[in-house]
Amino acid sequence: MSNSIMHESRREVNSNPRLQAALWWASRGAPVLPLCWPTSDGRCACGGGHQDHAVGKAPLARFVPRGLHDATTNPDVIQLWWKACPQANVGVRLDTMLVVDLDSEGALEEATRLGLPHGTPIIKTARGYHLYFNRPPHVSGGWHIKIASFVAEVKAGAGHYIIVHPSRHRSGALYSVHKVGRFPLPDPPAWVFQRQEAERTTTAPQLDGPITEGVRNITLTSIAGSLRRHGADEATIRAALMAVNRERCSPPLPDAEVARIAASVARYPVAPRPAARARDGEEVLEIQAARESQAHALLRLASKAELFRDNERVAWAAVSSSDGKEVYRVRSREFRAWLAQQFYQVFGRPPGETAVRDALETIEAQALFSGREEKVYVRVAQCNGKIYIDLCDSSHAAVEIDEAGWRIVHNPPVMFYRPPGTRSLPIPQPGGDLRELRRFVNLPDDETFVLVVSWLVGALRPRGPHPILIVEGPAGSGKSTLCRVLRALVDPNAAPLRQPPRDVRDMFVAAVNTWVVAWDNVSSIPNWLSDAMCSIATEGGYVTRKLYTDSEETLLTAQRPFIVNGIDELATRGDLRDRSLRVVLHRLEETETRDEESLWAEFEEARPRLLGALLTAVSEALRAWPTTHLAQSPRMADFARWVTAAEGALPWENGVFLRTYQGLRAAVAAEALEDPLPQALLALVDGNGAFSGTAKDLLAELAAYVDEATTRSAAWPKSPRALSGRLRRLASDLRAAGIIVAFGTEGRGRAKRRVVRLFKVDEESDEPEENTPLQLSLAEELSSSSLEPPTETLENSPEPPDGGAPDEGGSAEPFSEACQTDALLTDEEPVGLHLKQELDAARLDYDRHVASCQECSLYKRCEVGAALRDRYYEALDAYHSWRRGDAQNQDSWSTNLQPGQEPE
Numbered sequence: 001m002s003n004s005i006m007h008e009s010r011r012e013v014n015s016n017p018r019l020q021a022a023l024w025w026a027s028r029g030a031p032v033l034p035l036c037w038p039t040s041d042g043r044c045a046c047g048g049g050h051q052d053h054a055v056g057k058a059p060l061a062r063f064v065p066r067g068l069h070d071a072t073t074n075p076d077v078i079q080l081w082w083k084a085c086p087q088a089n090v091g092v093r094l095d096t097m098l099v100v101d102l103d104s105e106g107a108l109e110e111a112t113r114l115g116l117p118h119g120t121p122i123i124k125t126a127r128g129y130h131l132y133f134n135r136p137p138h139v140s141g142g143w144h145i146k147i148a149s150f151v152a153e154v155k156a157g158a159g160h161y162i163i164v165h166p167s168r169h170r171s172g173a174l175y176s177v178h179k180v181g182r183f184p185l186p187d188p189p190a191w192v193f194q195r196q197e198a199e200r201t202t203t204a205p206q207l208d209g210p211i212t213e214g215v216r217n218i219t220l221t222s223i224a225g226s227l228r229r230h231g232a233d234e235a236t237i238r239a240a241l242m243a244v245n246r247e248r249c250s251p252p253l254p255d256a257e258v259a260r261i262a263a264s265v266a267r268y269p270v271a272p273r274p275a276a277r278a279r280d281g282e283e284v285l286e287i288q289a290a291r292e293s294q295a296h297a298l299l300r301l302a303s304k305a306e307l308f309r310d311n312e313r314v315a316w317a318a319v320s321s322s323d324g325k326e327v328y329r330v331r332s333r334e335f336r337a338w339l340a341q342q343f344y345q346v347f348g349r350p351p352g353e354t355a356v357r358d359a360l361e362t363i364e365a366q367a368l369f370s371g372r373e374e375k376v377y378v379r380v381a382q383c384n385g386k387i388y389i390d391l392c393d394s395s396h397a398a399v400e401i402d403e404a405g406w407r408i409v410h411n412p413p414v415m416f417y418r419p420p421g422t423r424s425l426p427i428p429q430p431g432g433d434l435r436e437l438r439r440f441v442n443l444p445d446d447e448t449f450v451l452v453v454s455w456l457v458g459a460l461r462p463r464g465p466h467p468i469l470i471v472e473g474p475a476g477s478g479k480s481t482l483c484r485v486l487r488a489l490v491d492p493n494a495a496p497l498r499q500p501p502r503d504v505r506d507m508f509v510a511a512v513n514t515w516v517v518a519w520d521n522v523s524s525i526p527n528w529l530s531d532a533m534c535s536i537a538t539e540g541g542y543v544t545r546k547l548y549t550d551s552e553e554t555l556l557t558a559q560r561p562f563i564v565n566g567i568d569e570l571a572t573r574g575d576l577r578d579r580s581l582r583v584v585l586h587r588l589e590e591t592e593t594r595d596e597e598s599l600w601a602e603f604e605e606a607r608p609r610l611l612g613a614l615l616t617a618v619s620e621a622l623r624a625w626p627t628t629h630l631a632q633s634p635r636m637a638d639f640a641r642w643v644t645a646a647e648g649a650l651p652w653e654n655g656v657f658l659r660t661y662q663g664l665r666a667a668v669a670a671e672a673l674e675d676p677l678p679q680a681l682l683a684l685v686d687g688n689g690a691f692s693g694t695a696k697d698l699l700a701e702l703a704a705y706v707d708e709a710t711t712r713s714a715a716w717p718k719s720p721r722a723l724s725g726r727l728r729r730l731a732s733d734l735r736a737a738g739i740i741v742a743f744g745t746e747g748r749g750r751a752k753r754r755v756v757r758l759f760k761v762d763e764e765s766d767e768p769e770e771n772t773p774l775q776l777s778l779a780e781e782l783s784s785s786s787l788e789p790p791t792e793t794l795e796n797s798p799e800p801p802d803g804g805a806p807d808e809g810g811s812a813e814p815f816s817e818a819c820q821t822d823a824l825l826t827d828e829e830p831v832g833l834h835l836k837q838e839l840d841a842a843r844l845d846y847d848r849h850v851a852s853c854q855e856c857s858l859y860k861r862c863e864v865g866a867a868l869r870d871r872y873y874e875a876l877d878a879y880h881s882w883r884r885g886d887a888q889n890q891d892s893w894s895t896n897l898q899p900g901q902e903p904e
Helices: 003-015 017-027 075-084 105-114 216-229 234-248 255-266 294-302 333-347 353-369 434-439 446-459 479-490 504-512 527-537 574-578 596-627 637-649 656-672 676-688 695-705 708-712 720-736 773-778 791-795 830-852 863-883 887-896
Strands: 032-035 089-102 122-124 129-134 141-147 150-164 176-179 306-309 315-320 325-329 380-383 386-390 397-402 405-410 468-472 517-519 540-545 553-558 562-566 580-584 690-693 739-746 753-760
Touching: 017 032, 017 075, 017 089, 032 075, 089 105, 105 129, 105 141, 105 150, 216 234, 216 255, 234 255, 294 333, 294 353, 306 353, 315 333, 315 353, 325 333, 333 353, 386 596, 397 596, 405 596, 434 446, 434 596, 446 468, 446 479, 446 580, 446 596, 446 637, 446 656, 468 479, 468 527, 479 562, 479 596, 504 527, 504 540, 504 553, 527 540, 527 562, 527 574, 574 580, 574 656, 574 720, 580 656, 596 637, 637 656, 656 720, 676 690, 676 695, 676 720, 676 739, 676 753, 690 695, 695 720, 695 753, 720 739, 830 863
Parallel strands: 468 562, 468 580, 517 562
Antiparallel strands: 032 089, 089 129, 089 150, 122 129, 122 176, 141 150, 306 315, 315 325, 380 386, 386 397, 397 405, 540 553, 690 753, 739 753
């Protein structure tokens, strides 16, 4: 809301005392409704034809067509009412109040003598006074009491309302504050109830005999309601009321008032009166339309639901039935429909929009601030070391899986939410064999079968990371059928295969409302979609501003298994390849194809057995998980360990999955190196043995290994920054090919620059030289997972002090490598030999200390380690200065040396 709109709204409130009063009562929980107002000549200004005492007191039908039922505490609605009718009187429904109406000054004096609690508010009316009290529980209705020689009227409960100040009486007098009271209101004095039974006079409809003044409207309304319940239309009701009015009312009401009553009652739908007692033997429902607001009735009906919140502070409601428990978001369309249906069953008519909105706001508040915190699951859950699979059938059954096996249970100890489109799983059967799956899908070899079954086992694990199954193959290879079958075994849905979303938000919304995310016929995966898939596979979150708010956020988190199929190669980025199980299908021959009707009929018959075999594998994984350990943990190590633990119940020997998985990763890594950039990198290292220099230098050298058309293509990096990013993504694939990519810095101060080094893995050692503590300490600002440095740092590195270029082909000195140039240093260069020895000694001392010190880590050094590191940096600076040919330094060293003397 803009500032101008806010100021305008405040101006309207401040300029209208009636609106101020209405908002004041609403802020204290009292429902408010607009009433008609009198004109200067004492007539009704609303055009409703009200006469006598109804002038200035009747509800405005165009705003509250159902009278008291449409009263609200919503400030937005209240402001709209009084903006449209600023002169409207203010009525307050007595949900929580009891009001004594005194008709004279003497009645107030007598009531004061009998005793009024301290802080009782007293409002001056046109003829008397209103005394306001708190309504005791179970007290409602209207009655008359006698105070000495005076008669007072008492009103309490949701079936009554009172006119509050500063409303205007038909006489022209304004309601005003006679005595300021306190809020919360005091309890009523005893004398209000002592005379209730003995001297009570009814305001109930007079169904027999003459109808006296004071009960004419309520009696005619009751007669009209009875006729309407028996199916009478408006014309019939009006004719009957006109006859009763002429013959029995004393004095008769105006014809316009009688016609208004008939038209008001005729708006209600014809429905049978509800039974007083619920079918299941619950307590008698005493909700009366004239005694309780719709919002309060909805709140009472909602008490059947169990309210709670999740860890993201979303309000939920669990509705129990004879079959089980349904879980809804409080703000969802499903819970709103359930609430309306409960109301209709009791009252035979739908609730009002305002009442539903007010009730939902209160229900949400109860769930958030009074309900317990509970996690909500979709399809797969884990609790107390057991896994639960929601079958999503009408009996609300679930499968409970533990180390001993699996079984069908009802009312599991977790909250399962069933999003729209969810379909049921069959009742599983024991004794199945997963090899039967090959009857229904195109799995060309055993390796593909192992990977597909492994994905199924991983998809039934509640916690990730979950692999992304990528199915590739030409048209007619059965890609979509394979994906449909796999989803039908884990998470059947009305729309089993969908198209990828258009943005990250839609992707997270879809993931939150399903267990398996399945996409069909994907042509390519853009970078943003690839990143989002990796995030969801390993549990990611999406945060955005909540609609219609300024600073509130909406959080969506999900961790889901994926199935994606397409003709082209889809996983082009390294992080997506590392998280994927890629299978390639061949085109089916005509003799291998089957009609879908018979295929799905046979699959539905086998599905319970296949599901049972999957559940047995999950149970085996739970049993063997604590004792299963991998000698070498690949990427997605938890998934690999989970499937390895389940191999005792899978149709292959132990260790087959890990060998297949490692073979797949090796093949994918080899394919990643077939692009022009990695091929050029391999050629560069094979030809030169190594490279060390800036990314700008590397980009220039790589251009010599490709043609001009390649350098102009979109696949070739156009800047040093882009090259650095590509190198980081290719680092794992290049390492598998025996090439190490290392990032670091050289030099100090303004001469410091970032460098890249490529070299072959030392086959005689398990770890490359760059993994020593010294290199890690020097490269800690640019680890392989860090952000790319600014381009200007790479491209505009300062030149050496003498303005010369880096030696040896323009490549820069890498890290602390002191440039392996022992062969270049001769006996005629004692300064260089000595500096090289000092540098090697400093490096050795530093590495030894870091390797043995308990206090030193990658990002922290102890006092001794820091001193050794500084010593190394000083030696490195001295050596690099000599190597760059700093004439001034060389002259100073030479001047201080005598013939045959070693430098100090």
